[in-house]
Amino acid sequence: MNRLQVELPGLTLKNPIMPASGCFGFGREFSKLYDIGQLGAIMIKAATLEPRFGNPTPRVAETPGGMLNAIGLQNPGVEKIMAEELPWLQQFDVPIIANIAGSTVEDYVSVAEKISAAPNVHALELNISCPNVKTGGIAFGTDATTAMELTRKVKAASAVPVYVKLSPNVTDIVEIAKAVEMGGADGITMINTLLGMRIDLQSGEPLLANRTGGLSGPAIKPVAIRMVYEVSRNVSIPIIGMGGVASAEDALEFLYAGASAVAVGTQNFVDPFACPSIIEELPRLLDRLGLSTVKECIGRSWKSNEPIAHHCP
Amino acid sequence: MNRLQVELPGLTLKNPIMPASGCFGFGREFSKLYDIGQLGAIMIKAATLEPRFGNPTPRVAETPGGMLNAIGLQNPGVEKIMAEELPWLQQFDVPIIANIAGSTVEDYVSVAEKISAAPNVHALELNISCPNVKTGGIAFGTDATTAMELTRKVKAASAVPVYVKLSPNVTDIVEIAKAVEMGGADGITMINTLLGMRIDLQSGEPLLANRTGGLSGPAIKPVAIRMVYEVSRNVSIPIIGMGGVASAEDALEFLYAGASAVAVGTQNFVDPFACPSIIEELPRLLDRLGLSTVKECIGRSWKSNEPIAHHCP
Amino acid sequence: MIKDICTVIRVKKIADSIFEMVLEGRIADEVENPGQFIHIRVTEGNAPLLRRPVSIAAVDKKNHRLTIIFRSGGQGTLLLSRKVPGETLDILGPLGNGFPVDKVDSGGTAILAGGGIGVPPLYGLGLKLREQGVKVISVLGFQTAESVFYQDEFASLGETYIATVDGTSGTKGFVTDVLNERGFEADILYTCGPLPMLRALEAGDYARETYLSMEERMGCGIGACFACVCRKKDDPNGHSYKKVCSDGPVFKAGEVLI
Amino acid sequence: MIKDICTVIRVKKIADSIFEMVLEGRIADEVENPGQFIHIRVTEGNAPLLRRPVSIAAVDKKNHRLTIIFRSGGQGTLLLSRKVPGETLDILGPLGNGFPVDKVDSGGTAILAGGGIGVPPLYGLGLKLREQGVKVISVLGFQTAESVFYQDEFASLGETYIATVDGTSGTKGFVTDVLNERGFEADILYTCGPLPMLRALEAGDYARETYLSMEERMGCGIGACFACVCRKKDDPNGHSYKKVCSDGPVFKAGEVLI
Numbered sequence A, B: 001m002n003r004l005q006v007e008l009p010g011l012t013l014k015n016p017i018m019p020a021s022g023c024f025g026f027g028r029e030f031s032k033l034y035d036i037g038q039l040g041a042i043m044i045k046a047a048t049l050e051p052r053f054g055n056p057t058p059r060v061a062e063t064p065g066g067m068l069n070a071i072g073l074q075n076p077g078v079e080k081i082m083a084e085e086l087p088w089l090q091q092f093d094v095p096i097i098a099n100i101a102g103s104t105v106e107d108y109v110s111v112a113e114k115i116s117a118a119p120n121v122h123a124l125e126l127n128i129s130c131p132n133v134k135t136g137g138i139a140f141g142t143d144a145t146t147a148m149e150l151t152r153k154v155k156a157a158s159a160v161p162v163y164v165k166l167s168p169n170v171t172d173i174v175e176i177a178k179a180v181e182m183g184g185a186d187g188i189t190m191i192n193t194l195l196g197m198r199i200d201l202q203s204g205e206p207l208l209a210n211r212t213g214g215l216s217g218p219a220i221k222p223v224a225i226r227m228v229y230e231v232s233r234n235v236s237i238p239i240i241g242m243g244g245v246a247s248a249e250d251a252l253e254f255l256y257a258g259a260s261a262v263a264v265g266t267q268n269f270v271d272p273f274a275c276p277s278i279i280e281e282l283p284r285l286l287d288r289l290g291l292s293t294v295k296e297c298i299g300r301s302w303k304s305n306e307p308i309a310h311h312c313p
Numbered sequence C, D: 001m002i003k004d005i006c007t008v009i010r011v012k013k014i015a016d017s018i019f020e021m022v023l024e025g026r027i028a029d030e031v032e033n034p035g036q037f038i039h040i041r042v043t044e045g046n047a048p049l050l051r052r053p054v055s056i057a058a059v060d061k062k063n064h065r066l067t068i069i070f071r072s073g074g075q076g077t078l079l080l081s082r083k084v085p086g087e088t089l090d091i092l093g094p095l096g097n098g099f100p101v102d103k104v105d106s107g108g109t110a111i112l113a114g115g116g117i118g119v120p121p122l123y124g125l126g127l128k129l130r131e132q133g134v135k136v137i138s139v140l141g142f143q144t145a146e147s148v149f150y151q152d153e154f155a156s157l158g159e160t161y162i163a164t165v166d167g168t169s170g171t172k173g174f175v176t177d178v179l180n181e182r183g184f185e186a187d188i189l190y191t192c193g194p195l196p197m198l199r200a201l202e203a204g205d206y207a208r209e210t211y212l213s214m215e216e217r218m219g220c221g222i223g224a225c226f227a228c229v230c231r232k233k234d235d236p237n238g239h240s241y242k243k244v245c246s247d248g249p250v251f252k253a254g255e256v257l258i
């Protein structure tokens, strides 16, 4: 028995650790450093219908314990990804989770239809943090009805299970999670980045050319843990948790909070060996804590099921 | 001319730096370390109608670049604060901003009425992050209409200007800011803490007895800056900014983002001399950047007034 | 209470994960009572962000020096254990009230009951009590032989007994096992250690008076943030409270709920 | 490209805020071209979080050593400047393509035009070109006399000219002022420095071919995150791009939009 194994809709993971979308490209660079076949899965960079160049630079800025990015979904477009990246990835025995993005529902549906047909794409990850051009740029993921509708349509078009990636920039993440569950999502991935900004004191201007960017890294971990904890108690589909994971301990904290697997984003930049190191460390950590399998850790922190106390800061 | 001076409704600040509510008690402890009369103002610990003991311990937990707290508004109640704390503070030539909290609109109104009558209370800070018992615990500050109504009633009851302290745990902070402006707020203070959680791996339970807590400190600064930037472009009342300020540079970043003054919270624990150090450093920083007054820094980053680009993380 | 930049004079590993550090600075001059603590900023950056509270184990006023003893476990104490002589540390202190040393007369007997990382402040207390002519009996509990420290130092103050959970040194079991077995006659008991130990000592009847030093997670360390409150025993559901950092860490048994 | 734990051999302040550091480790063995860079993790903790890209100034393969030269300004480079010999650093590298050294024949002339912190990689390049029998002319721009470094090192490679913005050393003005004044005949120009300088050199006609080394804020440093892209000049509004970290940092003038 493999004590790290986790079964999720569409995915048999040899271990619960995978790189997060946008932090690993399509795996080529990391494959020069280690065997990426040892990963639980790979969440590839967002695919859009048409190629995108993304935002002007600077696209990243450092913040205390975190970083901001405004890459702007640069990607070669779904056709090229299917022609060049996915076939290359077939040499590795690792399930691919294809992150998809768009500006209209039709975009998403079309990308989902195409990319879910690739043989090594075992699941889709629906990035609903993108602005919806039809509603003046309000993100799909900040309105429950929009999120549900989008999920429903993508689910209908997809040949593989659909995981919806939640935006943390909402008042009530449980409401959105329940909506996408109703929309037919097979799972949830969370969290995407928090909206943030840094201002450069020399120029007096926002440091990122796009002004705002997405905050990721250790700084956001407590927000992610809180959200995974709350959502996991309120939906019955599984969660892949992420946000600031830098160690096996962090990964376990997400499992305890209620995630069934864990993605590593920013830490891949801090330490390109982050994923294999965590995979290697995980069994030792389980031993140290007297635990036998990853599965038994999932949701340990909320076994009591008491409703959450409201807090006045 | 005092180059650090800032004029705000009800407040003539000799400098734009003040301790944030809950991070400075009522000033007694810090007064043993330095002359607290040199502060721009003091935001005292939240007052509620009745005394509160607060939450069970542990009440604080450290996180990467930040901390969580779930103090639970422990305070001796408005009467005792008025009898014992405010008179003691009168020996210092410093305006007091009284933070008020409650579980019902009536609570808030009553505390506002009482405490705004104290001679050294120059303004109120309305903490709307508290759960509203009448709506099953949804925070006042997460619904625009509720926030506006509460502001209106408190404003009517208060003898001094009212600043509303915004919660960052919302989808659209600009909407809430506009609502409290419509409700008659004289100013805005922002941001309160982000909801977060940490799980202890030994016990498998959330580390805080209250499970969730409020995230503060450097980790949240980019979120605070983004929100101050967005809100300041959309309201015409002034903002006192806070969230992770640890240095004069951080304070200036908030001014650039659009705040007119800056509060320092968590950093008071890291360095109890944080406020006087920043006050001392500020003129040197202005010199280094070729700036003459604090006033000219306010909102420098958005002079262009371009609408903000939406971002897809 | 002052804030000072202190210089690391010496760092020594004295048991498994346990380090003894000698610091020099003006804070030493301000120490009033054994049992007071210091609040240490372990790094200039913010990883980790918060200060770490550590008891003063001994003070040498003549040389403006303090000794602390700490377990290196988490991020902060690990960084602390790696400091080298000559490096400086930003320290706030002395904080808290410390143990009352005037509650027992010369010629009287005091028991010092320490558990694990609660042992250090009792050493400074023992030195002070000896100075005042008090007879000191020390009962120190540890996990295992490898984690025992300062046995000789305590032995130089008076009778000293060790208990280890696994029995690899001294009595197998807890501090209370030694106390129950030996039945010392004492005027006063001072204790510091894990909560279950404090509770057992408070419940037992080991001396005329008992003082216990508490631990709680702290923010400010100076009484301003209300992170570290505990309830008063005479008002368990009311609004009375004590702050461990500024009203404590030492309380008379029966004063606060533990 | 490998990741290795390198040992700090020496750190020396060589000009105002400018430090020279010698590192030892396997990464030195992998260096292919001058102008490649390394990505340094300056602390084990996360303050600061991201690695810092710094050019390799010189390599000593026999002793497995690298030299880097950096300006200590922000949080990361400040920590770096405080490292002491014997400390170790987690380094990823060598990264990027570096300067093409085969574009000029033995006996030809190369101009090295460096500005400020763009000067270091040109030194390693100069060494290599000299080795190949190329004549090297160095034109180095700085803010002021106090920030000048490596003047003697470059002088040992060939004619060397200094420009300072305030005229306190060498020509008053910019690198381009020296170039315009002197009108050197050269086969190739290699440059690294601030954007306005790169733009001026690209626009001018100082050599048959020009190669420039770019800077951009980086995430991964290895080509995976798309933080550091620049547009291709022949498709200024399209989807073509180059990554500074993996396709660069050195580009042929005219290849990318600067």
Ligand SMILES: Cc1cc2nc3c(=O)[nH]c(=O)nc-3n(C[C@H](O)[C@H](O)[C@H](O)COP(=O)(O)OP(=O)(O)OC[C@H]3O[C@@H](n4cnc5c(N)ncnc54)[C@H](O)[C@@H]3O)c2cc1C
Binding pocket: B061, B062, C037, C048, C050, C051, C052, C053, C054, C055, C056, C068, C069, C070, C071, C072, C073, C074, C075, C076, C077, C078, C117, C120, C121, C214, C215, C216, C217, C218, C249
């Ligand atoms: C008054 C007082 C005196 C103390 N004296 C000593 C002593 O002499 N020697 C010694 O080894 N330890 C002592 N402690 C405990 C010591 O403060 C913790 O072991 C230490 O803070 C843990 O830090 P870390 O970096 O190892 O752990 P981390 O897990 O990184 O700490 C994270 C956060 O939790 C807090 N924390 C973790 N454990 C404790 C704890 N047990 N008590 C309070 N806060 C905690 C830390 O201060 C920090 O804010 C004392 C605690 C208090 C309150």
Ligand SMILES: Cc1cc2nc3c(=O)[nH]c(=O)nc-3n(C[C@H](O)[C@H](O)[C@H](O)COP(=O)(O)OP(=O)(O)OC[C@H]3O[C@@H](n4cnc5c(N)ncnc54)[C@H](O)[C@@H]3O)c2cc1C
Binding pocket: A061, A062, D037, D048, D050, D051, D052, D053, D054, D055, D056, D069, D070, D071, D072, D073, D074, D075, D076, D077, D078, D117, D120, D121, D214, D215, D216, D217, D218, D249
């Ligand atoms: C390929 C390449 C080679 C370089 N070679 C050298 C060199 O040899 N010597 C040298 O002194 N500097 C060099 N730099 C610039 C150097 O990377 C920055 O000066 C350094 O990262 C600033 O870090 P800090 O901690 O001082 O500043 P901080 O302000 O703390 O940096 C914050 C963040 O911004 C990034 N950043 C800030 N300035 C720059 C910059 N100019 N370029 C890229 N990222 C930046 C940092 O890497 C970090 O992620 C090079 C940059 C690149 C891209």
Ligand SMILES: Cc1cc2nc3c(=O)[nH]c(=O)nc-3n(C[C@H](O)[C@H](O)[C@H](O)COP(=O)(O)O)c2cc1C
Binding pocket: A020, A021, A022, A023, A045, A046, A069, A071, A073, A099, A127, A165, A191, A192, A193, A215, A216, A217, A218, A220, A242, A243, A244, A245, A263, A264, A265, A266, A267, B313, D219, D225
């Ligand atoms: C540089 C960068 C690019 C990203 N690109 C994407 C993306 O294309 N699609 C997406 O859904 N999330 C993207 N993300 C978000 C991450 O997948 C992840 O949700 C987030 O960074 C939080 O995890 P972390 O703290 O471990 O980085 C990106 C994050 C970073 C830092």
Ligand SMILES: Cc1cc2nc3c(=O)[nH]c(=O)nc-3n(C[C@H](O)[C@H](O)[C@H](O)COP(=O)(O)O)c2cc1C
Binding pocket: A313, B020, B021, B022, B023, B045, B046, B069, B071, B073, B099, B127, B165, B191, B192, B193, B215, B216, B217, B218, B220, B242, B243, B244, B245, B263, B264, B265, B266, B267, C219, C225
């Ligand atoms: C221990 C603690 C207690 C707090 N108590 C209050 C409070 O009583 N009322 C309030 O409005 N905000 C309270 N806050 C929030 C702060 O005033 C401030 O908004 C927040 O901490 C962000 O600033 P910082 O990052 O500088 O700490 C508290 C924060 C902390 C850390």
Ligand code: FES
Binding pocket: C217, C218, C219, C220, C221, C222, C223, C224, C225, C226, C227, C228, C229, C243, C244, C245, C246
């Ligand atoms: S730690 Fe702040 S009151 Fe005790």
Ligand code: FES
Binding pocket: D217, D218, D219, D220, D221, D222, D223, D224, D225, D226, D227, D228, D229, D243, D244, D245, D246
């Ligand atoms: S820095 Fe990540 S692609 Fe260049």
